[in-house]
Amino acid sequence: MYRPIVNPPALLRYLPVLVALLFSGTACAHGVDDATRNFLTGNEGAAIVPFLYIGAKHMVTGYDHLLFLLGVIFFLYRPRDILIYVSFFTLGHSLTLLFGVLNNIQVNAYLIDAIIGLSIVYKGFDNLGGFQRWCGFQPNTKAAVLLFGLFHGFGLATKLQEFQFDQNGLLENLLAFNVGVELGQFLALIFILLLISFWRRHKSFFSFSTLTNTLLMSAGMMLMGYQLTGYFAA
């Protein structure tokens, strides 16, 4: 009926390490935000490791990106498919992250975050088979992931540009941030996959898949409402 994506026992062996990594980031998360801000505004020249860290942290703690990823891999069973789809997402957000920051393109953060919310609604609806049922066709899922990946990248670019950090070593820092984002995504993906492949062993996965995708849609709508209100109120 299904094939486990990863061998859970193998992953379990690394779980303590992963948990330790996660908590090392979140234990002091409250202070880190101010510290990060101070660091970014005060930084001069290339600082590869800090930017790697900031990128990874942004992804691991970015629930909007994670919800979208959850939607994307929800019905993906084969490692190859997961790799392909995540690569499309990575390609999309890396392109606009690099392009956006290097060309100093500022997109309104509220609008971009609202579109990121929309991407979650889209994926939830897609997972319910909404397009096939109501539109009579399935929009190209890879193209959709790539397209929404582009928007997620503009979101990342806008966040990074808010800090107005030093232009010295911009390219190095930007690439480090981008690689950090991918590392964070990889780490988060391992957790999501671990949980979802365990859940797939149980019947409840199938009985609750409609509910889960409904909740995914709802969460996306909340994000949209939250960001659009911010756009019109600000």
Place this chain on the structure above:
Amino acid sequence: MNETTTHVQSSQTLLKSTFAAALLAAMVLVTIILPAEYNIDPTGIGQRIGLTKLANVTVVPPVQTEMVAIDNTALSQPAEQRSDSVTIEIPGGKGLEYKFQLGKHAELDYEWTTGGVPIYFDFHGEPQGDTTGYFKSFSISTANQMQGSLLTPFAGSHGWYWRNDSPIPVTITLKTSGHYEIIGLKK
């Protein structure tokens, strides 16, 4: 090759799911997210469960860096540790000041609230013996409450200027503790 094993739901399930998702999102947005994030609270639930507090407070921690040339340390003798509570009514369209006399590097713990209405304030200090009209602002903002601790940068009078821009009187409850003398109201 069917790479996404999508489960196409019936029209009825889709309709139900979409409607339920929208309803849940609308409810959470209106009662929780918007009150907490933007102080937009059409139902009043945010206020009742205390979430609007999150959006109202924009308090900047007091700045304690700048030193002033006038430094009358000799004049400031340490006062007794005390605690006070006072209610101050600010008439509509008026502003007033409430001040405390403190020594240099003295600590003032404070907490004030309007009970809900945001009010413009300037939390500042004036060095003792200064005749130039100099004052240092620690925080200027609009909030319905503020609490914290001030370490005075110089000896002198420290306190708040509140300005009530609404036509309705606002009552402020101010609680303080520390080593100080009350100067009180200044119009």
